[in-house]
Amino acid sequence: MARTKVALVGIGKIALDQHVPAIAASPDWELAATVSRKGTVAGVSAYTDFASFLAERPDVPVVSLCLPPVPRFDYAEAALKAGRHAMLEKPPGATLAEVHTLQALARDRGLTLYATWHSRMAHAVAPAKAWLADRAIRKVHITWREDVRKWHPGQDWVFEPGGMGVFDPGINALSILTEILPDPVHLTRARLEFPANRQTPIAAQLTFSGNVTADFDWRQEGPQTWDIDVDTDAGRLALRMGGNVLEIDGQPMAGENTIMGEYPALYARMAQLVRAGESEVDLSPMVHVADALTLGERVTTVAFDF
Structure with a gap:
């Protein structure tokens, strides 16, 4: 079965240490593109501008956002408005309200939003x-x-x-x-x-x-x-x-x-959610913070x- 294309946005330490190996080992996913001001992954198409990626790569239906919390909302919103499913590194956002906004946007557009807790x-x-x-x-x-x-x-x-x-x-x-x-x-x-x-x-x-x-x-x-x-x-x-x-x-x-089994399990769960047309956004840990x-x-x- 063909693997689904995914883009990683934000190529920093956590992306390189955890996300890239998890995707490489997954039967569900193919790392098709990266978006980062500086970071790249060898052999993978690299973009420095997210809007350019969205415009040029309609073949990539899923984005995994590894950016820090503060800038993440704008990227997640743009991804959902462009019809892409979105996977959020923890914490899912800088505020609870912005994640509620993303939930509503994903629901209204029939897209998967996954707030991960590795x-x-x-x-x-x-x-x-x-x-x-x-x-x-x-x-x-x-x-x-x-x-x-x-x-x-x-x-x-x-x-x-x-x-x-x-x-x-x-x-x-x-x-x-x-x-x-x-x-x-x-x-x-x-x-x-x-x-x-x-x-x-x-x-x-x-x-x-x-x-x-x-x-x-x-x-x-x-x-x-x-x-x-x-x-x-x-x-x-x-x-x-x-x-x-x-x-x-x-x-x-x-x-x-x-700790190396956590991110592979996240990507397996994201594959399940996309196939089922469902979202998973539990904000209870963030409420405590x-x-x-x-x-x-x-x-x-x-x-x-x-």
């Missing part, structure tokens, strides 16, 4: 959700600490308005939380640490209903920590390695110690530079 595709998330489904949750704690210099080297946009700061990785944890818990929770308190020279937080401590807490920090050097611990009436569940390894009462039960930025206590910490 951490939900981690190997152990589905078995964790199944295990928790009929258990009483007593306590949840998230520890999500990583090194911004490693994952976003020199990318100042993450500290500009709309860049989300530490919530760029933290929203991955929230995407897992909202997927695995049997019942929804809501934010009740937040403490946000802003570097003196930056516009978005570098660390956050969150408290939710249901005895759920989270600790996000972008200053951790050495080994990185992506853990979710859940105490229940039937034992303790832990997700390690960003949701890729499941432990029950300290014993490994499911998953694989790698918006609530934290609304409700959070702001604390100024030392300046940060790459």
Whole structure:
């Protein structure tokens, strides 16, 4: 069966590290074009202007947008108005309202819009959700600490308005939380640490209903920590390695110690949605971030530079 052509828009670190290998390995997709001011992929037609791509390549029905959140809306809107299905890197936009606008546009034009959450595709998330489904949750704690210099080297946009700061990785944890818990929770308190020279937080401590807490920090050097611990009436569940390894009462039960299965699963899901003529846009992780930025206590910490 012929593979569907897809264009990647925004050829930066995440596109090269994850999207390009996932598409190359997929039985569903052919990388037919890229759009980027600077980045390219060897052997693939490259455009620097999105309007030119849309005008010249009607044969490419799907665009995958890997741009930072702030400029992404204009590209997604243009793609949908040009009759293309759109796949959005997380977070799906800079604001909730703009994603609602894209939802309505896709619906009205009969197009697929997929707001992706790659951490939900981690190997152990589905078995964790199944295990928790009929258990009483007593306590949840998230520890999500990583090194911004490693994952976003020199990318100042993450500290500009709309860049989300530490919530760029933290929203991955929230995407897992909202997927695995049997019942929804809501934010009740937040403490946000802003570097003196930056516009978005570098660390956050969150408290939710249901005895759920989270600790996000972008200053951790050495080994990185992506853990979710859940105490229940039937034992303790832990997700390690960003949701890729499941432990029950300290014993490994499911998953694989790698993050490389997440993006292939996203592209497989996008293929399903396009074939079915459906969209998938769950904004619950982004709602928690918006609530934290609304409700959070702001604390100024030392300046940060790459």
